[in-house]
Amino acid sequence: MLADYAYCPREVYIELIQGDSEDNEYVVEGRWEHRRVDRESGNLSQETDETSKVHTRSLHMSAPRLGLVCRADVVEVEGTIATPVEYKRGKTPKNPERSYEAQRVQVCAQALVLEENGFRCEKGFLYFTGSKQRVEVVLDDVLRRRTVEYLDGLKRMASNGTMPLPLEDDQRCVGCSLTNICLPDEVSFLRNPEKPGMRRLTATVDDGQPLYVQAQGAKVRQSGEEFVVEERDGEKTPFRMKDVSHLVVCGKAQVTTDALRHAFARDIPVSYVSLGNWFYGVAHGLGNSNVELRRLQFLAADDATKSLALARSFVAAKIHNCRAFLRRNATEVDGVLDQLRDIHSRLGEARDAASLLGMEGSAARLYFSAFSKMFKTRADETTCRFDFTERNRRPPKDSVNAMLSYAYSSLVREVTAKLFAVGFDPFLGFYHRPVCGRPALALDIMEQFRPVICDSVVISVINRGIVKTGEFVVTGLGVAMSTTAKARFIEFYEKRMDELNIHPLFGYRMSYRRILEMQCRLLGSFLRGEISEYPGFLTR
Numbered sequence: 426m427l428a429d430y431a432y433c434p435r436e437v438y439i440e441l442i443q444g445d446s447e448d449n450e451y452v453v454e455g456r457w458e459h460r461r462v463d464r465e466s467g468n469l470s471q472e473t474d475e476t477s478k479v480h481t482r483s484l485h486m487s488a489p490r491l492g493l494v495c496r497a498d499v500v501e502v503e504g505t506i507a508t509p510v511e512y513k514r515g516k517t518p519k520n521p522e523r524s525y526e527a528q529r530v531q532v533c534a535q536a537l538v539l540e541e542n543g544f545r546c547e548k549g550f551l552y553f554t555g556s557k558q559r560v561e562v563v564l565d566d567v568l569r570r571r572t573v574e575y576l577d578g579l580k581r582m583a584s585n586g587t588m589p590l591p592l593e594d595d596q597r598c599v600g601c602s603l604t605n606i607c608l609p610d611e612v613s614f615l616r617n618p619e620k621p622g623m624r625r626l627t628a629t630v631d632d633g634q635p636l637y638v639q640a641q642g643a644k645v646r647q648s649g650e651e652f653v654v655e656e657r658d659g660e661k662t663p664f665r666m667k668d669v670s671h672l673v674v675c676g677k678a679q680v681t682t683d684a685l686r687h688a689f690a691r692d693i694p695v696s697y698v699s700l701g702n703w704f705y706g707v708a709h710g711l712g713n714s715n716v717e718l719r720r721l722q723f724l725a726a727d728d729a730t731k732s733l734a735l736a737r738s739f740v741a742a743k744i745h746n747c748r749a750f751l752r753r754n755a756t757e758v759d760g761v762l763d764q765l766r767d768i769h770s771r772l773g774e775a776r777d778a779a780s781l782l783g784m785e786g787s788a789a790r791l792y793f794s795a796f797s798k799m800f801k802t803r804a805d806e807t808t809c810r811f812d813f814t815e816r817n818r819r820p821p822k823d824s825v826n827a828m829l830s831y832a833y834s835s836l837v838r839e840v841t842a843k844l845f846a847v848g849f850d851p852f853l854g855f856y857h858r859p860v861c862g863r864p865a866l867a868l869d870i871m872e873q874f875r876p877v878i879c880d881s882v883v884i885s886v887i888n889r890g891i892v893k894t895g896e897f898v899v900t901g902l903g904v905a906m907s908t909t910a911k912a913r914f915i916e917f918y919e920k921r922m923d924e925l926n927i928h929p930l931f932g933y934r935m936s937y938r939r940i941l942e943m944q945c946r947l948l949g950s951f952l953r954g955e956i957s958e959y960p961g962f963l964t965r
Contacts, residue, residue, distance in 0.1 A: 427493070427572070428531035430579040434589040436603055442583060443715040443848065445606050452602045455514040478503050488541035492580065497535045499552075507544035509535035516555035523560045524551050526571075532562045533572040586717060588953055590616075598626055605939075608946055611931055615947075615956040625933035627943065630923060633670030633693075637915055638678040639908070641700075645672065647684040669693055671842055676700040694842040701905050702834040704864075707842055715848030721952040722866075726853050733781070735869070735951075735959055736856035737772050740785045742873035742961030744769045747792045749964050750876040754884060755798040761791050778856065789816065796825075796880075801888040811887050811894060820903025824894060825883065827904045828914065832879035833871075835918055840867040840874075840941060847945045870944060873962045878937055882918050891917055929963050 429437040439445050479502040487494045499510035511532050517523050528551055536546035549562040562568075582589065591609035592598055598609045604626040614623055638645055642657040651663040652672070672688055672695045674680055680688075680695060688695050689710030697705040725731045748765045751758050768788045775781035797813040813825040821827040841864045844851040854865030856872070886892045896910035906914060925934040928943075935943070944962055951959040 427534050427575055427579060428527045430582075431527040431530040431575045432525075433592060433597055433601070434578070434582060435591050435607055435609075436601065437579065438582060438588050439603055439606055442586070442588075443717065445603075445715060445848065447602050447605055451514065451600055486535075486538045486542060488538040490541055491537055491576065493534060493538050493576070495535050495538050497539075500535075500539065502544065505543070505545055507536075507539045507546055508549060509539065509546070510550045510552055510559075511535070512552050512554060514554055517553045517558045517560060524562065529562050529568055530572045530575055533564055533568050534576070536564050537569070537572065588717075588955070590955065593620075599624075601626075605942070606946065608943070608950070611943070611947070612950055612955050614931065615950075615960060623931055623933070625931075627935065628939060629925065629934060630936045631670050631938050633668050634923075635671040635673055635919060636664055636669045637673045637675065639675045639912070641677045643678045645674070645678070645680040645684045647681065647687045652684060652687075666691055666693070671696065671839070673698060673838070675702075692846065694845065696838050696842065698834070698838065702831045702911075704834055704838050704841070707838070707845065709842075709845055718848040718949050718952065719850050721949075722849055722853060725952055726855055729777075732855040733775070733778065735948075736778060736781055737775065738959045738961045739856050739869050739872045740781060740788075741769060741772050742963055743785070743875060744772075744788045746873060746876045746962075746964050747788065750880060751792065751795055751799070755795055758795045758798055761795045764791050778858070781856070792876075799884050799888075820901070820905075822902070822904060824897045824904055824906075825887070827897060827906055828883045828886070828892065829879065831906060831911070831914065832882050832918060833875065835915075836871050836874060836879055837864060837867050839922070839938070840864075840871045840945075843942050843945050844870070847942070847949060849945065849949070870941070870948070873944070874937070874941065877962075877964050878921055882914070882921050885921075886914060886917050927965075929965055930960055 426437050426441050429440065479500075481500045481502070482498065484497045484500050485495075486497065497509050498512045501508045501510060509532055511528065513528060518525060522529070532549035532551060536549055539546050546564055548564055551560045551562060552558070553560065591607055591612050593609075593613050595609075598604060598607075601607070605628055608627065610624050610626060614620055636652065636654075638654055640654070640656045644655045646653045646655060648663070650666050652666060652669060654662045654664070656662075666687060670693065672680070672693055674695065674697050676699060685695060685708065689708075692710065695708040697708070699705065725735070744765055748762055748769070751765075752762060765788055768784050768791075772781065772784060775784060793813075793816040796816075797811075800811060800813075811825050812823065816829070817823075817826050818830050821830045841851045844864075844866055849866055851864040851867045853859055854867075854869040857863070857865035857868040859865055891913050892906070892910045896907045898905050898907055922938045923936045925936055926940070927934050928940065940962060947956070948959055950956050
């Protein structure tokens, strides 16, 4: 962490203070290159004299006076002289020092720990696995002072609890594993919109995909690095864990304890939903230890002014996106568009959550009054058209409302998992007030995405004939999709989540799934005071 601090203070704050991290190809490669030196061997506790030689690997050491704990890759001891050797992935740098300052600081810190434990250190080495070369690190007074200065700075940062601002236009951000968390260029842009040169450093899509287990009575087991879905008839289907981003268990399907444990170890959330997609809850590991962010969230929720400002942002983005969606897909709705624009312009007049809720309710009624105008009559379905007059739920009373409710439930689940991963408490919102069991913050975040994700999927499956009117089941007072209709609907929903879109603020393409996480992280940036206002997602 001291080496990371010398490289980028914000990086070490995210990893050490917030307990957040991500791997990329360079981190994985470095871990692989360390596989030999990570196996402990050798012992410095044995008595040594001027002629004895000891070679250790993965040596754990501490220096209480300095306040340092480290694990040295290799320590070579001859008599009382110890030489730390640190392994690094890649090739030897071509700068005059043939190394970077953060790397030299790491070796120097190991030397300081060894010295506090009674050894003498005259030099250290960096071994670059790509070029198979050793580079000597001179432990002079300048490097020693610099290392102690970094140590003091790291301790101050840890005690004051203030996250450093991101580096600006710095090459160190390229290839950093934490760019999806840190958002260096995005935060810098929102702090200074006139700043040119936005780089796309964040991931375009997620590496994994959600795994839905819908077969009733099925069990999800763990076998090596795979989840195996075993159905009642004995059929087994394996899925590689590294390809699974979210495990969704529907109805009476089950997950074994071993499978849960492996999911937790890989930060894979396990959501439990009913056959009708009612969201029961989510299981996850210890999760993000970012207590600081949750503290800021609770303070902001108790601040009526800040909560109202955030609520306005959520509602304004929702109404904007509803208008854009109608304008693109419906005809003869100019009057509705004008009224929605009028409500949008008056959101600043809302002085409390109740008046804002009234405005949003009026906008929703207008929007859904024109919803059916986006349906296209298919030549092969003139006798089985979908009918829709108003939004209803709990239970939905027609097929269109059944699909809307199913899509909204799916999005709530997705956003709840993202909020847990970022470090928020999904149950304390700023617009939706706390109700036992309701993920209020997830509902806040998803407001801006209802039209562009959920409503878009419903309109598309209707207009493309993917789901037909005969594929619904009347259950008591409500209507639900059949099993086959759900499977096709989920497939189309997931395709929508992975669809690449140009982010309206940052100008680069990324999937809706990535955009959801980015909006959650930007909310964190707002609460920390890094940006002056929360930027809602406004579709073009």
